[in-house]
Amino acid sequence: MKIIVPMAGRGSRLRPHTLTVPKPLIPIAGKPIVHRLVEDIAAVLNQEIEEIAFIIHRDFGDKVPLELIAIAEKLGAKGSIYYQDKPLGTAHAIMSAKESMSGPVVVAYADTLFRADFTLDTTADSVIWVQRVDDPSAFGVVQLNDNNQIVDFVEKPKEFVSDLAIIGIYYFKSGETLRSELQYLLDNDVMKGGEYQLTDALENMKQKGMKFVPGKVEHWMDCGNKDVTVETNSRMLNFLHQDGVNLVSPSVVLEDSTIIPPCYIGEGVVLRNSTIGPNVSIGDNTMVADSNIKNSLIQTNTKIKDANLDNAMIGNHAVFNGHFTAVSIGDYSVLE
The missing domain is CATH 3.90.550.10 (Spore Coat Polysaccharide Biosynthesis Protein SpsA; Chain A)
Structure with a gap:
C-alpha cells in the first residue's frame, strides 16, 4: 500500500x-x-x-x-x-x-x-x-x-x-x-x-x-484557519486523553502551577505560577509564567508572561507579555 x-x-x-x-x-x-x-x-x-x-x-x-x-x-x-x-x-x-x-x-x-x-x-x-x-x-x-x-x-x-x-x-x-x-x-x-x-x-x-x-x-x-485549528487541537487532545495516551513530558518543570487535562506539554517546558488547561498544547522548551491558558495552541521555544489566553495560537520562538486573549501570533513575533 x-x-x-x-x-x-x-x-x-x-x-x-x-x-x-x-x-x-x-x-x-x-x-x-x-x-x-x-x-x-x-x-x-x-x-x-x-x-x-x-x-x-x-x-x-x-x-x-x-x-x-x-x-x-x-x-x-x-x-x-x-x-x-x-x-x-x-x-x-x-x-x-x-x-x-x-x-x-x-x-x-x-x-x-x-x-x-x-x-x-x-x-x-x-x-x-x-x-x-x-x-x-x-x-x-x-x-x-x-x-x-x-x-x-x-x-x-x-x-x-x-x-x-x-x-x-x-x-x-x-x-x-x-x-x-x-x-x-x-x-x-x-x-x-x-x-x-x-x-x-x-x-x-x-x-x-x-x-x-x-x-x-x-x-x-x-x-x-486559526479558530478551527485551535478547535481541532482541543478535540484531538480529548480523543488522546480518552485513549489513555500520556501527553505530558516527564521533563516538565512545574513550579506553583496546575495542569488541567487534557493538555500536551512538550519536553523542557517550564511552568511557573500558572494554570494550564484544559485543551492546551505547549511545544518543547517553552516557558510560561504568571499566566492562565486554556483552549490554545502554543509552539516551541516561546516565552509567555502575564497572559490570560483563550482560543489563542502562538508560533515558535515568540515572546508574549500582555493581557490579550484570542491572539494569533506567528513565529519570532514579540509582544511585550
Missing part, C-alpha cells in the same frame, strides 16, 4: 503561522498534522505501508523534505518527495507523484484529520472517506444506492441530495488505473475553473462501471 499526500498549498487562511511553516507541519497535540494524518490512515488500512509520497512546493525549503521523509520512516515506509510548482488543481497535484502510482494507493489531502473505525473494502475499485454534515451545500457529497455503493458525486448541491461530505481521503485498488484517468484529463485539457479536477477522473471511472463505496468516519477535523 502507498499513500500520496498533496500538500503544496501555502495555507494562506492560517497566516501568519504558515508564512514560516507549511500548514501540514503545524503541530496538533504535539505532532504535525500530516504525521497524525498518515498514522490514522495506516491504522484504518491495517496493512503494511510501502511508501508515502509527499507533494510539496519548492519554496518550502530544504528542511521540510527531510522532516517528511523522517515521518514516513517512523511508519516503516519509504518517503518520497515530489514538487508541484503551479496550482493547476487536484488532479494535476496528484499526477506530480505519478512515479509512485502503482498497486493500491491512498490519496489524502494534508489539511484534515479524522477518527474512524471501519474495515477497508479492498474488493472495491475505490473507497471515498465521507462524513455526515449539517450543511451539505458547502461540500462535495456522494449519493449511495441501496447496496451502499456510490452512484453520484455532487459538488456543493443547492438542493438536498445527500449529507455525506467528501473529506479528501481516497483509496484506489489500482494506482495504475488512477494514473491513466488523470493523464487523460491532462492530455485532453479537461479543466473546470482553469484547473484539472480529481472529481472528473472519478466520474469517468464510475461511468466505466468501477465500484465506489464510502468509508464513513466518526469525526472530521479541519485545520483551515
Whole structure:
C-alpha cells in the first residue's frame, strides 16, 4: 500500500503561522498534522505501508523534505518527495507523484484529520472517506444506492441530495488505473475553473462501471484557519486523553502551577505560577509564567508572561507579555 499526500498549498487562511511553516507541519497535540494524518490512515488500512509520497512546493525549503521523509520512516515506509510548482488543481497535484502510482494507493489531502473505525473494502475499485454534515451545500457529497455503493458525486448541491461530505481521503485498488484517468484529463485539457479536477477522473471511472463505496468516519477535523485549528487541537487532545495516551513530558518543570487535562506539554517546558488547561498544547522548551491558558495552541521555544489566553495560537520562538486573549501570533513575533 502507498499513500500520496498533496500538500503544496501555502495555507494562506492560517497566516501568519504558515508564512514560516507549511500548514501540514503545524503541530496538533504535539505532532504535525500530516504525521497524525498518515498514522490514522495506516491504522484504518491495517496493512503494511510501502511508501508515502509527499507533494510539496519548492519554496518550502530544504528542511521540510527531510522532516517528511523522517515521518514516513517512523511508519516503516519509504518517503518520497515530489514538487508541484503551479496550482493547476487536484488532479494535476496528484499526477506530480505519478512515479509512485502503482498497486493500491491512498490519496489524502494534508489539511484534515479524522477518527474512524471501519474495515477497508479492498474488493472495491475505490473507497471515498465521507462524513455526515449539517450543511451539505458547502461540500462535495456522494449519493449511495441501496447496496451502499456510490452512484453520484455532487459538488456543493443547492438542493438536498445527500449529507455525506467528501473529506479528501481516497483509496484506489489500482494506482495504475488512477494514473491513466488523470493523464487523460491532462492530455485532453479537461479543466473546470482553469484547473484539472480529481472529481472528473472519478466520474469517468464510475461511468466505466468501477465500484465506489464510502468509508464513513466518526469525526472530521479541519485545520483551515486559526479558530478551527485551535478547535481541532482541543478535540484531538480529548480523543488522546480518552485513549489513555500520556501527553505530558516527564521533563516538565512545574513550579506553583496546575495542569488541567487534557493538555500536551512538550519536553523542557517550564511552568511557573500558572494554570494550564484544559485543551492546551505547549511545544518543547517553552516557558510560561504568571499566566492562565486554556483552549490554545502554543509552539516551541516561546516565552509567555502575564497572559490570560483563550482560543489563542502562538508560533515558535515568540515572546508574549500582555493581557490579550484570542491572539494569533506567528513565529519570532514579540509582544511585550
